[in-house]
Amino acid sequence: MSNDDVIKHVTCTVKPPVYLHFGDSKEDPSHSGVCVLDVNLPFGKSVNVEAISFKNSYTAFVSVRLQRRTPGQEAAAAKWVTAVRDFPLMKNPHTEAGSQDFYAIRRTQMQIEADHVTALRLILRQPSCAWLTFSLEDIRIFPRTQTETDKELSDWLSALTLVDRHSDVEEGLPDPQTVSCSLQQMWALTEVMQSSQSSASIGRFDVDGCYDVNFLSVT
Numbered sequence: 001m002s003n004d005d006v007i008k009h010v011t012c013t014v015k016p017p018v019y020l021h022f023g024d025s026k027e028d029p030s031h032s033g034v035c036v037l038d039v040n041l042p043f044g045k046s047v048n049v050e051a052i053s054f055k056n057s058y059t060a061f062v063s064v065r066l067q068r069r070t071p072g073q074e075a076a077a078a079k080w081v082t083a084v085r086d087f088p089l090m091k092n093p094h095t096e097a098g099s100q101d102f103y104a105i106r107r108t109q110m111q112i113e114a115d116h117v118t119a120l121r122l123i124l125r126q127p128s129c130a131w132l133t134f135s136l137e138d139i140r141i142f143p144r145t146q147t148e149t150d151k152e153l154s155d156w157l158s159a160l161t162l163v164d165r166h167s168d169v170e171e172g173l174p175d176p177q178t179v180s181c182s183l184q185q186m187w188a189l190t191e192v193m194q195s196s197q198s199s200a201s202i203g204r205f206d207v208d209g210c211y212d213v214n215f216l217s218v219t
Contacts, residue, residue, distance in 0.1 A: 009140040010141040012039050013040045014039050014139050018035065020036070033125055035126075037139070039141065041117070046071075048114065048116070049142070051107060051142040052140070053104040054102070054103060056098060056137075057133075057135045058090075058134040059136060060125055060134075061088055062105075062123065064082070065083065066121075067117065067119040083110040084105055124136065
């Protein structure tokens with residue numbers, strides 16, 4: 001993570017770890033090797049998660065469950081889904097390699113789209129009895145941000161919609177100067193997206209380097 005990313009992490013509340021024990025006695029120091037960490041986002045807020053970063057503390061594997069709520073749904077309608085299952089943090093649970101390293105689980109490593117997330121649940125596993133306790137520290141949630149190419153495309157589409165609303169419908173054709181301006185914007189955006197190797201495709205209305213009004217669709 002860069003310094004800019006660290007500044008932009010989402011405010012969240014991490015509850016104390018809950019260790020699962022054998023039997024009914026919680027005083028028994030022997031446990032099942034499973035710990036649960038709940039991470040709450042501000043009430044009523046949701047986030048599209050780009051990455052989860054943390055420092056390991058003797059945890060061998062971590063699974064990530066996300067509580068997602070579709071916009072407009074009530075809080076009770078939120079559902080828990082598994083995004084990551086048994087992500088390895090230590091090469092060998094019985095040795096210290098990786099036991100105190102920093103990790104980041106990114107959106108591309110998740111099994112589902114991490115959108116509209118209202119809470120997270122981290123399920124930690126440590127099968128080795130060599131460590132009495134294990135957890136995760138410095139947990140941070142980073143939101144998904146809009147890329148420059150996406151922003152340029154969104155701005156261009158907004159501008160094009162605005163031009164369409166102000167087209168001269170009384171004469172049956174858009175204003176030629178307005179059409180020329182829009183086509184120039186389309187050409188410039190195409191060049192930008194090709195240079196950034198984006199997968200988006202924007203067509204060009206040209207024939208032998210010249211624009212032909214017959215290729216424009218008139219409504």
